[in-house]
Amino acid sequence: MAEKPTPVLRFAPSPTGYLHIGGARTALFNWLYARHTGGKFLLRIEDTDRERSTPEAVAAIFNGLAWMGLDWDEEPIFQFARAGRHREVAEQMLAKGHAYRCYATPQELDQMRAEQKAKGVSVRYDGRWRNREPGPEQHNMPYVVRLKAPQSGETIVHDVVQGTVRWSNDQLDDMVLLRSDGNPTYMLAVVVDDFDMGVTHVIRGADHLNNAARQLQIIEAMGWPMPVYGHLPLIHGADGAKLSKRHGALAVEAYRDMGYLPETMRNYLLRLGWSHGDEEIIPTEKAIEWFNLESIGRSAARFDMKKLDSVNAHYIREMFDGALAAEAIAFAERMKPGRSFDATLQARLVAAMPLLKPRAKTLVELLEKADFLFTKGTPPADAAASAALTGQARALLSRLVPELDADPWDAVSLEARTRAFAEKEGLKLGDVAQPLRAALTGRTASPPIFDVAAVLGREEALTRIRAQGD
RNA sequence: GCGCCCUUCGUCUAUCGGUUAGGACUCAAGAUUUUCAAUCUUGCAAGACGGGUUCGACUCCCGUAGGGCGCGCCA
Numbered sequence: 313m314a315e316k317p318t319p320v321l322r323f324a325p326s327p328t329g330y331l332h333i334g335g336a337r338t339a340l341f342n343w344l345y346a347r348h349t350g351g352k353f354l355l356r357i358e359d360t361d362r363e364r365s366t367p368e369a370v371a372a373i374f375n376g377l378a379w380m381g382l383d384w385d386e387e388p389i390f391q392f393a394r395a396g397r398h399r400e401v402a403e404q405m406l407a408k409g410h411a412y413r414c415y416a417t418p419q420e421l422d423q424m425r426a427e428q429k430a431k432g433v434s435v436r437y438d439g440r441w442r443n444r445e446p447g448p449e450q451h452n453m454p455y456v457v458r459l460k461a462p463q464s465g466e467t468i469v470h471d472v473v474q475g476t477v478r479w480s481n482d483q484l485d486d487m488v489l490l491r492s493d494g495n496p497t498y499m500l501a502v503v504v505d506d507f508d509m510g511v512t513h514v515i516r517g518a519d520h521l522n523n524a525a526r527q528l529q530i531i532e533a534m535g536w537p538m539p540v541y542g543h544l545p546l547i548h549g550a551d552g553a554k555l556s557k558r559h560g561a562l563a564v565e566a567y568r569d570m571g572y573l574p575e576t577m578r579n580y581l582l583r584l585g586w587s588h589g590d591e592e593i594i595p596t597e598k599a600i601e602w603f604n605l606e607s608i609g610r611s612a613a614r615f616d617m618k619k620l621d622s623v624n625a626h627y628i629r630e631m632f633d634g635a636l637a638a639e640a641i642a643f644a645e646r647m648k649p650g651r652s653f654d655a656t657l658q659a660r661l662v663a664a665m666p667l668l669k670p671r672a673k674t675l676v677e678l679l680e681k682a683d684f685l686f687t688k689g690t691p692p693a694d695a696a697a698s699a700a701l702t703g704q705a706r707a708l709l710s711r712l713v714p715e716l717d718a719d720p721w722d723a724v725s726l727e728a729r730t731r732a733f734a735e736k737e738g739l740k741l742g743d744v745a746q747p748l749r750a751a752l753t754g755r756t757a758s759p760p761i762f763d764v765a766a767v768l769g770r771e772e773a774l775t776r777i778r779a780q781g782d
Numbered sequence: 783g784c785g786c787c788c789u790u791c792g793u794c795u796a797u798c799g800g801u802u803a804g805g806a807c808u809c810a811a812g813a814u815u816u817u818c819a820a821u822c823u824u825g826c827a828a829g830a831c832g833g834g835u836u837c838g839a840c841u842c843c844c845g846u847a848g849g850g851c852g853c854g855c856c857a
Contacts, residue, residue, distance in 0.1 A: 326857045361856055418855070425854090434784035435853060456855055474787065483785055483853095491855040498857045522786060522852045545788075546850070554850080580794095583806090587795055590805040609795080611788050612850060619794065619807045629820080670820035681818095727816085734816095745816035757818040 319351030320512045323377075323384070324391075324502070326358040327369035330563035331376030333615065334517060334547050334555060337581040341544060342515050343382045344582070344603040354509055355388040360501055362392070376564040381574045381596070389509065391501050398496035401504050401534065402457050402489050410533035411489055413455040414441035436485035457490035459530060467525045472542040472605040474518070479525045487526055499523065503530045506539060515542040515605075518612075542605050545585055545612045552614060571643065571674030573631075576624040584613045593626060621673040628672055633665035640682070643675045653686070660685050664767045667759035684753040685767070690776040697750035701780055705747035708737070710781035712744065713774060721770040723762040730762070751780035 321342040325335050346353035357373070359365040377384070405411035414437075416424075421437070428435045442460060446453075461484055468478045489500040496504075502523075506514065514524075521543045531538055549555045555562060567577060578596050586609065588594065588602045628636065640661065641653050653661070664685055672678035684691045693701065715733045716726060734744045749761045752773060758764055765773045 324857095328857080358857060364856075414855095421855085429783075432783050436784090454855095477786065479785070485853090488855050493855080495855085497855070502857090517851090518787070519851055520857095523857090525786090543787085548850080550793080552849070583794065585794090590796060592794090592806045613795090614793060616793050616807070622807055625820090667819095671818070730816090740816085742816045749817065755817090759818075761816065 317512060319346060319349045320354065320510045321346040321351060321515060322354040322356055322506070322509060322511050323382075324356040324358050324505075324516075325373050326361060326364075327366060327373060328361065328364040329369055330372040330565060332555070332562045333564065333567075333581070335373075336376065336380055336564045336577065337547065337584065338516055338544060339377055339382050340380065340578060340581050341542075341586070341603075341608070342513075343384075344599055345513065345515065345605065346385075347600045348603045351512075352385045353382075354386055354511070355384040356505060356509070357388055357390050358498065358501070359390055359392045360395070360495065360498060365392075372563070372565070379568055379574055380564060380577060389505065391505060394501070394505060394508075395495055397508070398501050398504050399490065399494060402496065402500060405459070405489065405530075405533055406457060408533075409460065411457050411459050412442060412486075413446065414458045414486075414488075415446060415450050415453055415455045416440060434483070436483075437487075439486055442486060454492035456488045456492050458486040458488055459526075459533065461486050461526075461529050467528055469521075469524045469528060469541055471521070471524070472540060473545075473608045473610060474521060474543050477521065477525075484525060484529065489530070499526055500530065503527050503534075503536075507531075507534070507536050511539055513540045513542065513605075515544065518543040518545050540605075542608065544608065545610055547584060548612050548614050550614055550616065555615060569647065571676035571678070572620065572624050573627050573639075573675075575627045576620065579627070580620050580623045584615070585609045593623070625673040628675075628678065629669050631669075633662050633669075636669065636678075637662045637665055640675055640678055644679055657686055660767060660769075664759075664764075667763050667767065671759065681758075684755070684758070684764075690751055690779055691754035693750060693754040694756075696756040697754050700746050700750040700756055703782065705750075706780060706782040708739075708744060709747055709751055709777050711737075712748070713777055713781060716765075716777070717770075717774055719770075721766060721773075723760070723766045726762040726765050747780075748777065751777050 323335075323339040323342050325331065325339075331339075343353045345351070355377075357370055359370070374388075402411060406413075424438060425435050437458070441458070446455075462481045464481055466478050466480050467484065468476060470476055487499055488497050490496055505511075524541050524543065528538065547555055564577065568574075575596065578599065579594055582594060582599055582603075583592065586603070586607055588607065591598075591602075594602070631639070637658065641658065644651055644653070661682060664682060668678055668682055671681050712730070712733055715729055718729070730744055730748070731741055734741050737744070745761050746756065749758050749764075750756060752758075752761065752764055752768065768776070
């Protein structure tokens with residue numbers, strides 16, 4: 313049995329913007345497969361578009377991947393720096409007769425396309441320089457180098473996701489390899505870089521499926537080995553249309569800022585287009601163990617915030633109290649510079665975590681629900697809480713204070729004392745609990761109130777109750 | 783217009799010719815309960831359409847419709 317080479321995967325974004333959700337999933341699938349097989353996961357920044365590439369975008373991509381927990385194995389390759397090598401390959405193809413010089417001007421090509429469109433025939437380069445030698449009038453004129461693509465037969469891509477996909481070669485035109493300024497095009501650069509990097513598996517978005525055929529023609533012309541292709545179905549917005557800015561958050565950093573956990577993003581994005589039977593909650597460790605290319609689906613998926621929420625709620629509940637509290641504090645400090653938490657507040661937050669966790673879908677929500685922990689005295693009461701604090705209720709609270717003011721100060725004892733008090737007053741527990749809740753949290757909905765009182769501590773809790781008493 | 787891809791509950795998906803078509807999210811009801819959650823139970827809900835192939839099709843083939851992607855000296 314022939315030994316299979318170690319897989320080499322890559323993620324190759326162009327740095328023209330932030331890392332969006334689609335790119336993040338492509339990176340995730342590549343990363344998972346590399347980790348699953350013990351192969352390599354490489355990063356290549358496709359910055360050949362000098363106009364649109366920015367260092368900020370490069371940083372955003374690195375940050376996004378790092379936040380997602382997707383680590384890459386070698387120094388990232390910057391494509392533009394390899395232009396010399398790309399030119400070299402183009403020259404080789406020229407020398408071998410696999411490419412030719414085309415002197416058609418952009419205006420001329422525009423006109424050609426306009427005419428084709430008008431005639432209703434397919435728009436493609438007509439090969440006007442394919443078999444034409446430049447004359448004296450072409451001397452010193454700019455030219456591009458085009459691939460001399462086969463004109464008959466077909467080009468077949470064996471795709472692990474999409475199956476066997478074939479194109480009749482007469483549908484494919486002679487694409488540009490080298491621009492008139494001598495710089496390589498994306499098509500050439502990708503093929504050369506993948507070859508030089510030893511890439512064995514090209515896993516990318518389905519929007520590149522058509523490109524695979526063209527890239528294969530270059531690979532065949534060079535006599536290079538064909539990589540395994542896998543074109544992932546695209547992610548759409550909730551309305552089924554292409555994911556765009558109007559769907560709200562697109563950048564992975566936006567999801568981070570909305571309070572989603574990296575583990576959530578990995579799990580959710582993995583399940584968008586990949587499955588392992590009925591498994592829904594798939595921690596990264598399991599994902600690495602189970603991931604395969606065969607189980608990738610073929611149809612586009614819609615991004616569903618509700619499901620994202622439920623996955624996030626799950627991982628929030630699963631996290632250890634200390635770790636989650638640290639995460640929440642870091643989040644709060646990043647989102648609101650200047651905000652800080654002293655040791656007392658931090659300890660209080662950790663203690664309150666079991667109460668908070670089942671009630672939050674995001675870190676934002678968690679912090680919101682934790683608000684009452686961080687005030688000195690009763691937090692500002694909302695409308696419903698103010699309404700609950702009637703004169704009678706305030707009087708009740710004043711009578712409750714001496715009953716509560718004792719040790720031990722824990723939820724069970726506090727509840728017992730309050731029940732006894734309610735009975736003595738001829739009231740139901742709820743009649744006492746609700747005013748108490750309003751006094752301690754400023755809300756009418758909160759975690760179990762005796763747990764809240766316990767977390768707040770005897771001194772702080774009593775201060776708040778006294779302040780609301782009459 | 784041409785080429786390529788896709789089509790199971792509202793959404794994500796399982797099924798790889800024989801199932802009461804399963805799970806998850808959402809939504810609804812119930813249990814629990816000091817409020818709100820969490821949790822548990824139950825329920826609503828699907829094979830785009832039309833032809834074949836077959837003893838038997840969600841599953842294989844063809845067509846139609848709908849959706850998506852591509853058709854740059856962008857990537």
